Amino acid sequence: MALRLTVGAVLILALAGCLGRPEPTAVAPAPTAAPAAPAAPRFSDPVLATDGRCTGEAAGAATAIEPGIGECDLVRLMGQPPTDVLIGESGRGGREVQVLYNEPGGRELYFFVDNRLERIVR
Helix, strand or coil, X not given: CHHHHHHHHHHHHHHHHXXXXXXXXXXXXXXXXXXXXXXXXXXXXXXXXXXXXXXXXXXXXXXXXXXXCCHHHHHHHHCCCCCEEEEEXXXXXXXXXXXXXXXXXXXXXXXXXXXXEEEEEC
């Protein structure tokens, strides 16, 4: 019987030692990969500069001002340089361009994303 008490006492003491004080553990933070920088947009067609001139020869494939045409196609179809051109970068690293034409009947604003006409505000 004395042996049982001793074994029981040893087990209680062993468990109490494990439960009483947790060992501190060092946890290394998980390595995080740095987000990749967005690739610069690549265009096969020429684009507009801030002065409204094309950086190259327009392909000339567009026959109407409609979504999807390029910046230089718009200038070619309009037959005159724009009143103003604003060039910026989208949150995703793409190219955004706003082209303004002041017409006698009002203003027209053309919004391009990555050298493609997205919408027109008249």
